[in-house]
Amino acid sequence: MGWQCGAVTRYGLVKQKPDDRDYQFVAASRKSLPAAVDLRTTGYVPPVMDQGSAGTCSAHATASALRFLLRKEKLQDFPPSRLFLYYVTRVYVEGVSPSEDSGCALRDVAKAIATYHVCNERYMEYDDTKIAEQPPALAVANARLHTTFTYRAVQQSLSALKGALASGYPVVVGIQVYDSFETEEVARTGVVPMPAEGEQCLGGHAVYLVAFEDATRTFTLCNSWSSAWGQGGFFKLSYDYLTNPDLACDFWMTTGFQ
Template identity: 20%
Template sequence: MALSYFGSATLLLLLFLGLLSQAPVSIAAADDNLLLTFEKWMKDHSRVYPSAFEKQKRFEVFKSNFEYIESTKNIPGRTYTLGLNKFADLTNEEFVQQYATYRSQSRPKHSTPFKYANLTTVPTSIDWRTLGAVTPIKDQGNCGSCWAFSAVAAMEGINQIKTGQLISLSEQELVDCDRTCWGCSGGYEDYAFKWVLDNGGITTEANYPYTSGTGKKNQRCDSTKIGDYAVTITGYGYVTPYSESSLMSAVASQPISISIDAGGTDFQLYSNGIFTGTCGTSLNHAVLAVGYGTDNGTNYWIVKNSWSTGWGDSGYIKMQKDISNTAGLCGLAIEPSYPTK
């Protein structure tokens, strides 16, 4: 009897040790599978790290973001999804430091009536992309030039609406030459409009191509290209702040520059759907509202970003519209502005 008990105890111990020894193997296998996913992600996003140590560090961040994304997949009623986009190897702190650098502060603004204040009829939906007033998604790269991309996209839009010509304009001219802003360290869309107005126009992207996103930051202004105007504007204005209905009237008429709080983890890892995530109103990024619509009873804004097609829904995000907070989701209704022509 004692022998039988001893034998049973030994068997149980061996079984326990066997299960214990297999647990790390299962974890390691899961990590191996995720490592393969990471390697493919690196290839897809042309990511190369300077050392094995840095690669391991980035893999750990990637793993953490992957686990967070997985944890959100079964949240009831969620209208958007997250994904392993181009920012999946960055912590949220790193993401904010590199890509949410917009300078939001109280500053003098010229007094001008809101151009679309008396617009009484607006369409229930509009998408300026399908109407030919939006250039392809661009990439600001590792440079805080979102303000220039937002302003340029707005000018591209109003120029197409007024002339029928969609011309890709130069963000680099603004980054290099607009001394009222700070190049890769931030700026304001309305200041960019004023600079173009005072300068007499802005040149094309082809004539003055963007290079700041690849490490060549805050270069000298190329004076030989100043004066080679492709597009001019007649002025600029502001949408009535804290009013999504006013913003709707404006976007019904032309693409509008808006500023948002883009610093949240869900915004960083956004993939598709109508974004309803938690965010504040500390404006740190400039984008472009190019339309609006409704899906399954939820109203949304169509927003063009400047983080390449490797982020979001091929570079775009749908943001919930008509929320109870008058600032709009992520503060998008706080300080919209637009060029005139």
Template identity: 25%
Template structure:
């Protein structure tokens, strides 16, 4: 495939791409052009009303799927660990038709994990941030870097991947999490410098709770009555990577769970029910950093296969 000047200009100027050799540039521009064609063809279907979501070019444009660093969810043994509790939907409680924990004040601004496979840390802190808000009424941005640097002995491997339950188990043993400001994000593996005197009061855990496997109704009840929920999904496919907006129907999802994100609500638009999910790829991705998954498809992209939340002390 011979790439046009327009493709090169788009890749270099708008998306900041540069390369070490003409051979690498040729390879990367071919990949970029392939993705651009795929996006344009899909968006033509979107404009015609044939699909419910749109795509857009972004910084993944010149990468092969196996090169995408911004995943990092290690599911090895994730379901083997006995949870502290299993969520039971509350009896005699009416579950609302919609909920958005952003509007209720329980969700911090969208963050970016950069080129570090630390999605698990962002999902974990997001869930703790939500529970802390529900308990204290205060929204505090917590440190993902502390989890990256300090939870290695709990089977997490920093930027090379990690597990949500391992993060929660670490926080059951540690005194809690520091603020983002006092232990800032660096997008790389570092030496643990956690200071127990700087932890945010109330962020130590006494347990964590799993949602029943593949139970969408239980997941809906949990996010409605508990708050933001950590979930794992299948994300390493083109339509997720280049998602721009609308209700994602999961037509390109695989069975492998490879990414951790934060479920912050659900609702419907024009009769289309959706899950509202916060990603950690920055606000330029998706709908201001969020994606909506089609809720009428059971366990879409495995969203209800691996869901949990922390229980504060």
């Protein structure tokens, strides 16, 4: 199973390359972990968004994690501009042509925020047909008013992922998506199965993790296909899915401010 499969535009996750300079999240002891955590009960999880047909999933997942942190820290709550993030990551960090809907790596989104910050959505509203448009001057000026955020890489282990959620923060993650992800059953139930033998790989997709439950051995994640999909925009994956490096990668959490 490779990470360069499929050609569906909205699966816009680009797998990042290893980097020993990444700051790592240190998980708590397994013995101290609860049997379940659901960050949706905090009131900090923002509304589910819709990326449309553009490959902006990495920007969507990261913007949601940022807004969660703003709410958690009782700072000024604003919707980070997904289009701004997608543009500055692709064009300024990754050197991609503005018109190329190439997707982007999650670490590069973090680098873009550290360098260019992020503006309020009102200064660069989301439109999946306008990915090539350069951020206007007001958007750039507004972004400079906002602080930068600190990030931690999370190890791909059950204890680390559960520990991150138990510490009170969502985890942005990339998953490998197969045919079953787009079935009517998954759209209705929000329960994503392990890929079956012979299923076609559609590509990499960025989402974010908000809950786990030992009783069912499942994680709950938020998609960016509107609240009409899945369980109000959320879906479930097994522990085995997210801890398999062939099926998931690139785990990040936003933990504070610089």
